[in-house]
Amino acid sequence: MGIEIALRELYRAEGHMVEALLALSERHSGEHEIVHVSKDLARWSREHMRELARTGERYGMDLGGEGGEPLAEERDAVEGGPGDPDLELLADLRQLHRMASGVSVDWELLGQGAQALGDRELLHLTERCHPQTVRQATWANAMLKTTSPQVLTS
Amino acid sequence: MPSKDRIAEPWGTRTPYGPGEEWPTRVDTYLGDGSSPDQVDAWVQSASILHSNGDALDIAVREGRIVGVRGRAEDRVNRGRLDPKDLFGWQANNSRERLTRPLVRENGELVETDWDTAMERVVRRSKELLDEQGASAIGFYTSGQLFLEEYYTLAAVGHGAIGTNHMDGNTRLCTATAAAALKESFGCDGQPGSYADIDHADVLALYGHNMAETQTVLWARVLDRLAGPEPPRVLCVDPRATPVARAADLHLAPLPGTNVALMNGILHELIRRDMVDHEYVESHTVGYEELARQVRDHPPETAAEICGVPAARIREAAEMLGSAERLFSTVLQGFYQSHQATAAAVQVNNVHLLRGMLGRPGAGLLQMNGQPTAENTRECGADGDLTAFRNWNNDEHITDLAAVWNIDHMRIPHYTPPTHAMQIFRYAEKGSIRFLWISGTNPAVSLPELARIRSVLEKESLFLVVQDLFLTETAELADVVLPAATWGEKTGTFTNSDRTVHLSEKAVEPPGEARPDLDIFLDYARRMDFRDKDGNPFPQWHDPESAFEAWKRATEGRPCDYTGITYDRLRGGSGIQWPCNEDRPEGTERLYGDGRFWAAPDVCESYGRDLVTGAPMEEVEYRAMNPEGKAILRAAEYLPPHEEPGGDYPFALTTGRTLYQFHTRTKTGRAPQLNEAAPEVWVEVSGSDAEELGIGEGDLVEVASPRGVVHARARICGIRPGVLFLPFHYGYWDGGHDRAANEMTVNDWDPVSKQPLFKTAAARIRLLEAGGGTPAPAPTTTASRPLDARVPRTRGGVRAEAGEHIAGGGEWESRSR
Numbered sequence: 001m002g003i004e005i006a007l008r009e010l011y012r013a014e015g016h017m018v019e020a021l022l023a024l025s026e027r028h029s030g031e032h033e034i035v036h037v038s039k040d041l042a043r044w045s046r047e048h049m050r051e052l053a054r055t056g057e058r059y060g061m062d063l064g065g066e067g068g069e070p071l072a073e074e075r076d077a078v079e080g081g082p083g084d085p086d087l088e089l090l091a092d093l094r095q096l097h098r099m100a101s102g103v104s105v106d107w108e109l110l111g112q113g114a115q116a117l118g119d120r121e122l123l124h125l126t127e128r129c130h131p132q133t134v135r136q137a138t139w140a141n142a143m144l145k146t147t148s149p150q151v152l153t154s
Numbered sequence: 155m156p157s158k159d160r161i162a163e164p165w166g167t168r169t170p171y172g173p174g175e176e177w178p179t180r181v182d183t184y185l186g187d188g189s190s191p192d193q194v195d196a197w198v199q200s201a202s203i204l205h206s207n208g209d210a211l212d213i214a215v216r217e218g219r220i221v222g223v224r225g226r227a228e229d230r231v232n233r234g235r236l237d238p239k240d241l242f243g244w245q246a247n248n249s250r251e252r253l254t255r256p257l258v259r260e261n262g263e264l265v266e267t268d269w270d271t272a273m274e275r276v277v278r279r280s281k282e283l284l285d286e287q288g289a290s291a292i293g294f295y296t297s298g299q300l301f302l303e304e305y306y307t308l309a310a311v312g313h314g315a316i317g318t319n320h321m322d323g324n325t326r327l328c329t330a331t332a333a334a335a336l337k338e339s340f341g342c343d344g345q346p347g348s349y350a351d352i353d354h355a356d357v358l359a360l361y362g363h364n365m366a367e368t369q370t371v372l373w374a375r376v377l378d379r380l381a382g383p384e385p386p387r388v389l390c391v392d393p394r395a396t397p398v399a400r401a402a403d404l405h406l407a408p409l410p411g412t413n414v415a416l417m418n419g420i421l422h423e424l425i426r427r428d429m430v431d432h433e434y435v436e437s438h439t440v441g442y443e444e445l446a447r448q449v450r451d452h453p454p455e456t457a458a459e460i461c462g463v464p465a466a467r468i469r470e471a472a473e474m475l476g477s478a479e480r481l482f483s484t485v486l487q488g489f490y491q492s493h494q495a496t497a498a499a500v501q502v503n504n505v506h507l508l509r510g511m512l513g514r515p516g517a518g519l520l521q522m523n524g525q526p527t528a529e530n531t532r533e534c535g536a537d538g539d540l541t542a543f544r545n546w547n548n549d550e551h552i553t554d555l556a557a558v559w560n561i562d563h564m565r566i567p568h569y570t571p572p573t574h575a576m577q578i579f580r581y582a583e584k585g586s587i588r589f590l591w592i593s594g595t596n597p598a599v600s601l602p603e604l605a606r607i608r609s610v611l612e613k614e615s616l617f618l619v620v621q622d623l624f625l626t627e628t629a630e631l632a633d634v635v636l637p638a639a640t641w642g643e644k645t646g647t648f649t650n651s652d653r654t655v656h657l658s659e660k661a662v663e664p665p666g667e668a669r670p671d672l673d674i675f676l677d678y679a680r681r682m683d684f685r686d687k688d689g690n691p692f693p694q695w696h697d698p699e700s701a702f703e704a705w706k707r708a709t710e711g712r713p714c715d716y717t718g719i720t721y722d723r724l725r726g727g728s729g730i731q732w733p734c735n736e737d738r739p740e741g742t743e744r745l746y747g748d749g750r751f752w753a754a755p756d757v758c759e760s761y762g763r764d765l766v767t768g769a770p771m772e773e774v775e776y777r778a779m780n781p782e783g784k785a786i787l788r789a790a791e792y793l794p795p796h797e798e799p800g801g802d803y804p805f806a807l808t809t810g811r812t813l814y815q816f817h818t819r820t821k822t823g824r825a826p827q828l829n830e831a832a833p834e835v836w837v838e839v840s841g842s843d844a845e846e847l848g849i850g851e852g853d854l855v856e857v858a859s860p861r862g863v864v865h866a867r868a869r870i871c872g873i874r875p876g877v878l879f880l881p882f883h884y885g886y887w888d889g890g891h892d893r894a895a896n897e898m899t900v901n902d903w904d905p906v907s908k909q910p911l912f913k914t915a916a917a918r919i920r921l922l923e924a925g926g927g928t929p930a931p932a933p934t935t936t937a938s939r940p941l942d943a944r945v946p947r948t949r950g951g952v953r954a955e956a957g958e959h960i961a962g963g964g965e966w967e968s969r970s971r
Contacts, residue, residue, distance in 0.1 A: 030584075032901050033577060036796045037767055043793070086584070135764055142769035146570045149319070153290040154586035 003113045004059055010106045011052045011063045013099075017045040017136065020099055024092050031089065034143065041139065044132045051125055058121075086151040093144045100137035107133055155957045160184075160238050161831050161950025164813055164935060165366070165374040167958055170382035174354055174515075177375055181234035183957040184241040185214055185222035197224065199725065201231075201648065201656035203299055203641040204239040204816045206329075206523040207369040208650025210729060211236055213244070213642050213661040220244050220642050220662055229728045231349060231654055234959075237370035239816055241956050242828050244642065246821035247662075251624055253637035254666020264625075264635060269667065269677075272634050276591075277681045279617045283589050284316070289567070293320035293578045293587040296536050297594030298328060298525025299817075301646025301658065303701035304671040305527075305534035306708070308593070309541050310693045311675055314559045315684035319567035320587060322538050323531040324595040326575040327910060328524025331490035333532050333539065334907035335499035335521050337760040338788050339507065341753025341780075343532055343543050344713045346506075346745045347482065347518025348731070349652045352376055352386075354516030357478035359389040361502055362413070362488015363522060366397035367813035367936050369651070377401070389474050391416065392488055393808065394838070394879060395872025396937040404470055407874040408461035410806040411493035411795030411914040417501030418792060419457025419468045420475065422449040424508055429476030434510030438749040440780050441787035445504060448789035460792060462874075475505055480516025487524060487810060492913040496906035497765040497790035504787050513747030520651055525817075527648040533714045534705070538572040538908065542712040543752075543759040546571060547773065550756070558708045560686040560694070571770060574908035575601075576901075583610045591619040593671060594638065598627035599818040599885035602899035602910045603861050621674060624820050627885050638671050639664030645698045646672065647724065653731040653742075655716070657724035672698060710735075713745075713752045713759075746785075754783025765790040768905025795914045797900050799876065803916035805843075806877045807859060809895040810913070813936050815883040823888060827954045834931040835893040837866040838879040839919065841941050844870045851942045852925030859917045862897030867930035868919075869938050878917055879937075 021042035025035050049063075056063040107130035114122035158166055160182075169178040185191065197212040210229030214222035223244055225234035256272035257264040283291040294312050296305065305323075312321040333343045340346070352358065352375050366373040379385055380401060390402035391413075399405040408416045424430060425446050435442050454468035461468075475481060483506065489498045499521060511517040523529055535541035541558075544551035546568045556563035573581070579601070581587040601607045611618060611631040620632035629635045643664040649655045664670070669677075679693060686692040695701040699721050709716045709732075718734035718741070734741040752758060761776035763769060765788060771779075780786060799806045814831040815822045822828040837857050839849060849855060851870045856863060857878060864880060873879055880895035900915045929945040932938035 031580070032903070033580075033905075036902050037905050039796070040766060040793055135767055135769070138764065139767035139769040142767070149567075149569055150290055150573075150581060150586055153288055154581075 003117060004061060006106065006110050006113055007052055007056050007059065007061065008063065010103070010110055011049060011056070013103045013106055014045045014048045014052065017099060017103060018042045018049070020096050021045065024096060027092065028085070028089050037139065041136050044136065048129045048132070051129065055122055055125060090144060090148060090151060093140050093147070097137055097140035097144065100133055100140055104130065104133045104137055155959055157955040157957050159950050159954045160241055160956045161814070161827055161948060161954040162935065164238050164370055165377055166235065167960065168381045169378050169960055171378055172383040173356070177233055177353055177378065179227045179233045179961040181225050181227050181959040182236040182241065183222065183224040183959070186245060187219070187221045189214070189216050189221040194221065196661070198659050198661035199226070200642065200658040200661070201729065202236070202240045203526040203648070204243045204821065205237070205369060206526055206528060206651045207231065207371050208526070208654050208656055208729065209236055209240050209371050210656055211240060215661050218662055220247050231650060231729060232371045235371045235374055238814060238828060239822060242825045242954070243816070243821050245826070246824040247640060247642055249824045251824070252665045252668065253623060253625060253635065254668060256637060256667070257635035259633045264630070264632070272636060273677060273681055275634050276619055276678065279589055280682060287588070289316050289318040290320070290586065291588045292316055292318045293582065293590045294318070295575060295578060295590060295592045295595065295597065296323045296531065298323055298325040298528035298531055299594050300527060300671050301644070301648050302527070302530040302534060302705065303646045303698045304675060305530050305536035306541070306705045307672055307675045307693055307701055309535040310559060311679050311684070313535060313540070313566055314561050315679060315682070315692055317565045317567055319570065320573040320578050320581065321536060322573065322575040322578055323536055324575070324597070324600060325525060325528040325531040325537050326908060327600060328487070328490070329528040329532065330538070330909040331495040331499050331904060331907040332485070332521035332523055334496045335503060338496060338500050338762050338765070338786065338906070339503035340746070340751045340785055341758035341760070341783065342713050342751070343539070343759055344745055344752070345520050345651060345653055346512055347520045347652065348743045349375065350743065351482040351516050351518035352379060355386050355480045355482035356516065357389065357474055357481050358386050359475060359481065359483040360398050361391045361483065361485040362490070362492065363484045363486035364392065364394070364396040364398055364810070364937060365484065368486060368524070368811060369522070370813060373397070387474060389471055393874040393877050394937045395939070404467065404474060406463050406467055406471060408463050410808050410877060412461040412792070413489050413492055413498035414494045414501065414790055415457045415460040415792040416463065416468065417498055418449045418452040419454040420472045421445065421501060421504060421508070422452050423454060423469055423472030424476050424505065425449060427472070427476060429472070430508045431510035434749070435508060439507050439785045439787050441789065445787045445789040448791060476509070478509070478511070481506065481509060481511040482516060482518050484520045484522050486522040488913065490907070490909055491911060493795040493911055494790065494793060495904035495909050495911070500765065500788050500790065507785050507787055513744045518744060523651045529649040529651065529653070533649070538574045540572070542709045542714055544712070545759050545761070547761055547770065555708070559692070560688060561692065562687065576903050576908060576910060579607065579610050582613065582616050585615050588615055589617045591621070592628060593621040596626040596628045596818040596820065596885070598631065599894050599896065600882065602896055602912065603901045604894055604896045605862060606901065621671060624887070626818070626820055627887055636674055637666065637668040638674065639668045643668070644670035644672070647702060649732070654729040655719055655724065655732060656729040657721055672701060751783060751785050753780060753785060755781070758783070762786065762788070763906045765906055766793065796902050797914060797916050799916045803859060803918050805917045805919060807857070807880070807898060807915040807917035808877060808913040809880050809882045809899060811883065812881045812933060812938065814933060815881065817883065818885050819883045827950045831948050831950065832881070832931065832933050834890070835864065835866045835881060835884040835895070836869045836930040836932040836938065837864070837919070838869050838871050838873045838938055840873045840875040840877070841870055842875045844868065847919065847921065849919070849921050850925060851940060851945060852927065852929045853921055854923040854925065855919050856922050857898065857917055857919050859898035859900070859915050861900070863892050864895060864897055865892045865922065867925060869930035869932040870941050871938055872941065878919060882912065
């Protein structure tokens, strides 16, 4: 069923969010505006993964056992190459924003599926998690707005 | 006249009174230098500048020198009372260590010079950098201790003339969360309550607010209520056994960093037991459903597990708050400098909104300020705010401000929130801020993680200007040092924590060539040749009173409306609370009594921020949420602190103040009575921890965090087990090493208010050397009261005897001028 694909995709995507947020915190360890909040936000995605795994069980899936960790090449894509650390920060935030926006769409789709299936529990899950994904995207965007003027004028 | 050792008895003699009665008058006086009242040439009107309470006083002048102070009986704030810092702190003005000439760095050394040379260097570097990089190279870091006129001028110079976004005050460390929490809940800064609410309240709730030490005279007001008929019940939330905790009916001592969990437990109970004024909530707020949902799964048992406070006590607290008829709450650093600062402070606002406890006698709320003039730093826009509580995210507000200043609105940066202090230092660290002008503050001691701050201030690439009274630890690192005049040596106004505006008049000449901060900022503006749209010099004002008149125009129609206040109206009588205008000529005692807020999308100061991420909300989102401008019940989930005790660092470390010292002691350390009461750093350890570690009273210990080390003597006291406390006042100007608490604090801040977390770090402690019977150099009168009754009590002796005249008139009736 398509819903299983959606669950699996979202589980993977949230795993990528965890990785990306933790990588952001590590790579920009001098940027304390980012270091702590990105770790807090990774907690949300980790919690989303746990909840999705629980839901998966109801659909006979073992999401945790299906390799939720991102592939090596995807991690590299997140980390980017060497260069000006400020520009890298902007690039990383931009990438995070795109990623979170994608996850947001995935939650939207899962919510639609839950309604069509009449799966109340799943619907409530999307209602809990989706807003947090939106807040993750909003944060990345806000950090871009706040950080960019100094980078671009100095 | 009766007198008291006011070091031994900081709150003075009780003058008990009952609910709804007027707080009796008690005029406190101290004359030093062997002066007697008949030798005083003049009494000059002023108010205190060593805490945020705003105690009104008159300065005694004899032969051109300050020789003492006397409380102003007619003032609404203190009715004549003064606290120990008010009584003795003025002596620092007369210190021989005052800076009297400008200094510039030559071949690595600071050498004396004249004003022209010093200012030309500042101007030349400013111009070079503006040409080379633009306004983003220039930053200003100011204080919570200048005057309104000075902040307003600095805001106009920085935001208007130069157009830099990089301006903040050390108010970031003390009051940023107060402002942020008020904006989140009410759409705009501005303290809703009044000190006079203490006269009426039946329940007082103090959250992380050691009022007894930080606002000593206000605490005397509470003590007088407690000593009178029908006293209020008191709730105290604090991990330390403060004088407030000892006087409280209920004391909750949560683990540092868990305030949101505690508050959500209390809110859960209020809602579960339906102790909610639904009519008020329905008519005047938005967000109730979300708040109820957030705390539904957070009963006192859950909170208890996180905070280490018994669930039954949390229920008792809810019962106390929920059954109050007139609830008065105050919040301070225990919340503001802790993990999830704004989220926690906002939950106190939520208690008041749920219960409809706003804007009537006794039903009030003060998100307190730390520093004396912090309110003005905020309202003038010399910190991360815009002038007169304008919204940086609202183009109309920027246009309006540009019209007031008569400049092009594109000159006022408003594409992001103004840069906060910690980020200013980050930009300096990375080299994109290359000019930093620090006025009236000492970040080399007061900011977190000092080793890093020193390395930033020492950077070759940073041109550092420091404007201060003394050669502070920060000034020693400067390229140019500008000697400033202080309180008593210049005229201006300032505003306390309950919006009371006071005038402080010049009583004596500043020492040597020292100049008022206002004159220095204006001199800089003229030398830079800033102009307004019509080609006139900008700022358009030239002295304190013309600056105040200009400020009034900037506040017209804003919440902090000063248009009804003049210097003349402030002379002689009591201070006046803003807003004060044509409609409210006597000022305004309480805000929001009509249930109307400055929260409508077009007028609010802020669209708010996400309480977890700190991301600013956008206008569209805010309009959808709060189209009618009601108060906002903002919910927040608890998150664990970023640095939790454990492993090598098993203790929670908090830092803070003591009653007798202020900030980095530049003034109080030079007033003998105050300094001797708390001469050296100490660390507070609980009785059970001390026993386990084999540490005794007065033993020399090493306290360490992952970032630094402090050596201090141990005070064994009633602090919560598992928690260590250090006063942050002690730096290096008067000797010592490894004694600044901020060597250890963490470089982390609240994502919403950007206030650094001085109260949430992990640390370890070990014995270095037995004390041999000498107790720790900590006061016994305060939160640091020892468990060991043999420790001699803190006394000031004959030199600390101050006069007390309790109501009924007589020779000490205050006469100004």
